[in-house]
Amino acid sequence: MPIALKPGSLKDPEIAALFRTEDPESYFADLREIGHGSFVGFGYSWPRMCSHQKDVIWWEAKWNDIVKEVKFLKNLRHENIVEFKACFLKDHTCWLVMEYCVGSASDILEVHKKPLREQEISAICQQVLHGLRYLHSLGRIHRDVKAGNILLTDSGVVKLADFGSASLVCPAQSFVGTPYWMAPEVILAMDEGRYNDRADVWSLGITCIELAEKKPPFFNMNAMSALYHIAQNDSPSLPVGSWSSDFHDFVDQCLIKDPALRFSTETCLLHPFISSARPASILFDLIQRTKLLVRDLDHFQYRKLRKLMYLDEQQSGSSAEVSSLDSEDIDSVDDDLCAESASSRSDSYTSTQSLCGAMRSSITSVSSLKKAQRSLVPIVPLADDSTTSPLSRTPPPSGSVDTDTDTDVTPPRPSLTPTAKTASMEMNHEQQQQQQHQHQQQQQQQQQPSIVGPRRRKEEILAWRRSRFATIRPTVTIAREQTEYAAENNMHEQMSGYKRMRREHQKELKQLEEKFNSEMDNLKMKLDREYENLLLQFHKEMDKLHVTHRQELDKRLKTNEELERKLRKAIVQQQEVEMKALQMQLKKEYKVNKERLKQELKMENSSKSFVEGNLKTSKQNHLHVQAEAENRLLADHKFYLDFEIRKLKRRRLLHYHQLEQDLIREELGVRGRQLQSAHTLLRRHHELTRDLEMRQLNSLQNLRCQHLQKQHASELQNQQAYMKRVQDELRKKHAMQVKQQPKELKQKELQIRRQFRQAVKTQTRQYKLLQLQLTQDLPKDEQREVVARLKDEQKRKLALLAEQYEGSIGEMMEKQTVQLETWQEEEARQTKDKLNEELELLMAFQSKQRMQMDQHHEREKGRLNEKVSLRLAVLENKMDDEVTQFERERQDRLNQLQTRQNQELDVFDQASIHLGFSLIALSASSSSTSTASGSSSSATAVANKPGVINSASIQDAIHQQPTTDNSFQAVTAHHHHQHLSSSSSSKQRYELLEEDYRKNYTL
Known part of the structure; x- marks a missing residue:
């Protein structure tokens, strides 16, 4: 017998057909990284494809996830779903080649730093709904719809991506998705039952709020806390603003908590917000604007870095490397224009690393520009080995959570800042930088000469080469993703552990249910065999009884025949004796009569002839009387024989009927005892089944309670770790602020002293001018007096000014110190209140979960008791019906027997008559x-x-x-x-x- 293959084994022809064994690097060149996820990297290569590369960790769960995703993608063909090209398997790395898209909707929000317009959101949602409708028509669920998974092409076509969390079946029951976008029924899937494709409609509604507000609801809190909010609070809604009523209504319909009342994809497509008229090129224009802004931002960062490096090299006295910064790329343009060779890809994967490394090493040597360096996002070099640094693409915030074998957890990265004040300040700072950069660009364009030199032309050619894979993802975003991927992701670890725990719980419950089903099947088989054996025993007993009864009846018939034969023989013998006795007596009487007649005739002296005549007459009379007597006796004997035989037959018939009645009563009695025994056995079977069901339900409920306790302990542990991490980061931030405060105060003090010196210089010039005006018409004697008076006045005012500035410095230092302490205390208090509120919310949610589980258990016990009672009532009704049917059959058989016996007796009596x-x-x-x-x-x-x-x-x-x-x-x-x-x-x-x-x- 062949050995069964392990699920997902490459030895399986169906699995092996999903992957190509060729070297992907021979098909794709100029590989560059454009994004990073939790365990997946994204890059692009020269053929217009996206090489989506995943690390193949040879665990059954991870490998099965990859196989499932490849199977899922290979069978999808739709305009609004990212197209699957091929899948390569090289060493321990899986290369998933897919259609290239310029970026995601979250990238557009990241670039523009402002929400999208309502028509743009409507256009994106319409195409997303077309893709979801196609998925739902196939009976599948995406389960991770969000702005980061909504990709756009150069032509403005929206495509759904990232099917690692998708479900091949509908409905599903697994804990999968990104926390902030998960539907309530998905969060409670393992507790309350299954969910269907309406979960994607909820995620789409949250995505609409994300596109309208730049972030989903509850994004400023911990991901775990967001799950509790979503599960037990009211549905979020679109904030009141400049949005239309149709948009508000569409979001409200998508975010109805009851999935049965929530819109489907078909209904959503008919909503006025989706079906309203809009320009056909609205998404194309959005992509073009975003690409221009991304190019400007990258160019601004590049120029800013060049300026910092130039200043650094000017201070160090060497400008050779700065002059070669641009020449490396620009000088290679000539080679690019001549031919495409390996050396022409100066902006390829490795050259970009070397350039970034050179710039970073130059920046880190400038101690006077640390503040400027902190404003820049560091660029992390890419690893050369693709197996150690896999390429993937997951736009932030990204992540997915899974409790079964669907996908790995990729939790989002919520802001760890306790208050929104710092985030808004950073956002304002970035917007000011962008405005300043745009203003500088306008000034540079006005100052540029109209004649473009050869260097400018080379720069344009190089920019055109770089735009072969135009993207709406700024370099800063890509570098930040790399940095965050390299750093420890505590949230990822928490969600991964939480996912593993829920998956283990689900596995244990499934195994326990399978064990219970096996026990119940075994018990049913055992009881069925016992019942069948009992019925077989009853059948054998009845067969044996029928044989015994048949033998008794046959024996009774033979006995009746033997009795009739013996009676007939005895009567005939007796009648023969009586006939002989009658003949002897008649003979004796004839002799006596003859002698008497002879004597009488002799006494009368009759003649001999007369005597002979009388004797002859007497003999004839005697013979006649004898014949009559014999005939009478024979008739009497015949009548008596027939009467006695008839009487015997009737008596034996009655006895035979009585025997039949006794036998049928015995048979019916046996059948009644058998029926009673069968009913007793069925009642015992019912009790055994009930006890097993009760025991299984108690075991299942105990396991659920244990799982819930472990889950609550894990949630509390994660929440406490999150609170500790936030508080530690806040303390580090406050310590850094306290550490930086003297330097900042010193800078402000120097600034005030510079203002003081400037004010002294101004007053000195003013006094000189006043002195010149007052002394030009006075004699020299008075001039000395006026000059002395003016000098005294100047000294007095300067001393007063110096005192004012010193007071301003002291007041400023005291005010800044108090403000910092007050702000830190307020921030610490707000953070503590927020964390305590989240902890209280978690405990309230856990208490509600426990109460709901207790109620659910009570409902389960009630349903089981009702089921058992109903089953017992059905069993009792069935047994009562069987007893009633048996009594009816018993009475019918007795009536039939009595009727037959009465007919037989009537026939016998009629024959007797x-x-x-x-x-x-x-x-x-x-x-x-x-x-x-x-x-x-x-x-x-x-x-x-x-x-x-x-x-x-x-x-x-x-x-x-x-x-x-x-x-x-x-x-x-x-x-x-x-x-x-x-x-x-x-x-x-x-x-x-x-x-x-x-x-x-x-x-």
């Missing part, structure tokens, strides 16, 4: 004989049994045949009279014979 026998005599004889035989049946019971003639039946028989009975009685009386007159001893013998017969042959 036809033969001339008295029915009363036969019935009386049979009844008296049956009573005398010691039968166990009572008079009442016998009267009710079939085959027993009661007084009513006798009267009916008498009324039916009155003439025949009377004539039969007359004939019988005549025969008995003649027989008694002829011989009294014969009567006595007859009576003795009948009495002896009754003694010997009565049953």
Whole structure:
């Protein structure tokens, strides 16, 4: 027998057909990284494809996730779903080649730093809904719809991406998705049941709020806390602002908590917000604007870095490297224009690393520009080995959570700043930088000469080469993703652990349910075998009883035949003796009569002839009388024989009927006991099944309670770790602020002193001008006095000014210190209140979960009790029906037997009447004989049994045949009279014979 392959094994032809074994680097060149996710890197290569490269960690879960995603993508073909190209498997790295897109909707928000317009959101949602409708028509769920997974092409076509969290079946029951975008039924999937494709509509509604507000609801709190908010609070809504009522209504319909009342994709497409008219090129224009802004931002960062490096090299006295900064790329343009060679890709993967490394090493040597350096995002070099630094692309904020084998967790990165004040200040600072940069660009464009030199042309050519893979992702964003990927991601670890715990819980519950099903199946098989064995035993017992009854009936028939034969033989023998005795007696009487006649004739002295004549006449009379007597005796014997045989047959028929009744009652009694035994067994089976179900339910509920306790402990631990991390970061931030405060105060003090020196210089110039005006018309004697007075006045005012500035410095330092302490205390208090509120919310949610679980358990117990009660009631009804049916069958069989026996007895009696026998005599004889035989049946019971003639039946028989009975009685009386007159001893013998017969042959 062949060994079964492990699920997802490459030895499986179906799995092996999903992957290509060629070297992907021979197909793709000029590989560059454009993004990074939690365990996936994204890059692009020269063919217009996106090489989506994943690390293949040879775990069953991770590998099965990759196989599932490849299977999912390979069967999808839709305009609004990213196109699957191929999948390569090289060493331990999986290269997933897909259609290239310029960026995602979250990238547009990141670049513009402001929400999208309503028509742009409507256009994006319309195409997303078309893609979701296609997925839902195939019975699949995306489960991770968000702005980061909504990609756009150069032409403005929206495409759904990232199917690592998708479900191949609908409905599903796994904890999958990104926390802030997850639907309530997905969060509670393992507790309350399954969910369907309406979960994607909820995520789309959250995405609309994200596109309108730049971030989803609850994004300023911990991801775990967001889950509790979503699960137990009211649905979020679009903030009141400049948005239309159709937009508000669309978001509200998408965010209805009850999935049954929530819009479907078909209904969403018919909503006025989606179906309203809009310019066809609105998304194309948005992409072009974003690309221009990204190019300007990258150019601004590049120029800013060049300026810093130039200042650094000017201070160090060497400008050779600065002059070669641009020449490396620009000088290679000539080679690029001549031919495409390996050395022409100066902006490729490795050259970009070397350039970034040179710039970073130059920047870190400038100690006087640390503040400027902090404003720049550091550029992390890419690893050369693709297996150690896989390429992927997951725009921030990204992540997905999974409790089954769907995908790895990629949690979002919420802001760890306790208040929104710092974030808004940073945003304002970035906007000011952008405005300043745009203003500088306008000034530079106005100052540029109209004649473009060769260097400018080379720069344009180089820019055109770089735009072969135009993207709306700024370099700063890519570098930040690399940095965040390299740094420790505590949230990722928390969500991964939480996902693993939920997956283990689900696995344990599934295993326990399978064990319970196996136990229940085994119990059912055991009970069924026991019941079948009992029925088989009953069947064998009934077969044996039927054989026994048949043997008894056959034995009774043989006994009846033997008794009839013996009775006939005895009566015939007795009648032969009586006939011989009659003949001997008649012969004796003839002799006596003859002698008497001879004597009488002799006394009368009759003649011999007269005597002979009389003797001859007497002999003839004697022969005639003898013949008549023999005939009478023969007739009497025949009647007596027939009567006794008939009487015996009737009596044996009644006994046979009684035996049939006893046997059928015995059979029915056995069947009743069998039915009772079967019902007792069924009740015991019901009790065993009920006990097993109760025991299984208690075990399942105990396991759920254990899982809930572990889950709550893990959630509290994660929340406490999050609170500790936030507080530690806040303390570090405050310590850094305290550490930086003297330097900042010193800078402000120097600034005030510079203002003081400037004010002193200004007053000195003013006094000089005043002195010149006042002394130009006065004599020299008065001039000295005026000059001295002005100098005194100047000294006094300068001293007063110096005192004011010193006071301003002291006041400024005191104010800044107090403000910093107050702000830090306020920030610490707000952070503590916020964290405590989240902790209280978590504890309230856990308490609600426990209460809901208890209620759910009570409902389960109630449903099980109802199920058991209903099953017992059905069983009892079925058993009652069987008992009723058995009683009906019992009565029917008894009635049928009685009817048949009555018919047989009626036929027998009719034949007896036809033969001339008295029915009363036969019935009386049979009844008296049956009573005398010691039968166990009572008079009442016998009267009710079939085959027993009661007084009513006798009267009916008498009324039916009155003439025949009377004539039969007359004939019988005549025969008995003649027989008694002829011989009294014969009567006595007859009576003795009948009495002896009754003694010997009565049953």
